[in-house]
Amino acid sequence: MALAFGLFIAPFANSANAQEKKPMIRIARIVVDSVRLTEYRAALKEGIETAVRLEPGVLTLYAVYDRERPTHITVFEIYADEAAYKLHIQTPHFLKYKETVKDMVKSLELVDAVPIGLESKH
Amino acid sequence: MALAFGLFIAPFANSANAQEKKPMIRIARIVVDSVRLTEYRAALKEGIETAVRLEPGVLTLYAVYDRERPTHITVFEIYADEAAYKLHIQTPHFLKYKETVKDMVKSLELVDAVPIGLESKH
Numbered sequence: 648m649a650l651a652f653g654l655f656i657a658p659f660a661n662s663a664n665a666q667e668k669k670p671m672i673r674i675a676r677i678v679v680d681s682v683r684l685t686e687y688r689a690a691l692k693e694g695i696e697t698a699v700r701l702e703p704g705v706l707t708l709y710a711v712y713d714r715e716r717p718t719h720i721t722v723f724e725i726y727a728d729e730a731a732y733k734l735h736i737q738t739p740h741f742l743k744y745k746e747t748v749k750d751m752v753k754s755l756e757l758v759d760a761v762p763i764g765l766e767s768k769h
Numbered sequence: 770m771a772l773a774f775g776l777f778i779a780p781f782a783n784s785a786n787a788q789e790k791k792p793m794i795r796i797a798r799i800v801v802d803s804v805r806l807t808e809y810r811a812a813l814k815e816g817i818e819t820a821v822r823l824e825p826g827v828l829t830l831y832a833v834y835d836r837e838r839p840t841h842i843t844v845f846e847i848y849a850d851e852a853a854y855k856l857h858i859q860t861p862h863f864l865k866y867k868e869t870v871k872d873m874v875k876s877l878e879l880v881d882a883v884p885i886g887l888e889s890k891h
Binding site: 674695696705707710711713715720758762766767 | 796810813814827828830831832834835836843881882883884888
């Protein structure tokens, strides 16, 4: 991968695609089997905690459920760039999450998003 | 509640409702008139920057649009508690935003959300 090769001399130095250096924002909308909600939430929580702790390019993973429809999950995701996202989906913790929840997820919609403003106290 | 009792001599001591002390999370889904997108984005950006800068209880306002459907806006919102949200919607900058965009917004859905995990590098 370009990122791995780029790190050989200097981070991002020879990336061919300028787009890969931009933050990547995604909104995941997930509907979960209602009888497996507790298990699903535990798997998701573990997955996002591990990703933000271990992966330098995983900047933010905010996972919530709708109060009125607890089976409806939203994850607001910010990666340092597209390469960081591509690394993320190959990590053991992500693959473990996907395997754990594969029979719990009824639908999954991934929306690529563009920032208007990302304002936070943190 | 044990927590409320512990806070008897601390700020928020006289709040009657323990729920108001919990972070409040909301997802706003907004559809905007396509011919007024640029104006709308500028008004939203100014509104969220001002709110996070001036209001202690407005913790996070992440505003994005769908890359494939630029008229579809999502704002991921975290307030310190419900009281902070109630203050927010009375501020001059919020009221100015609402007045500015009132003829640009085609639909608005507000979803109350409950955290599963809020992980961030920041």
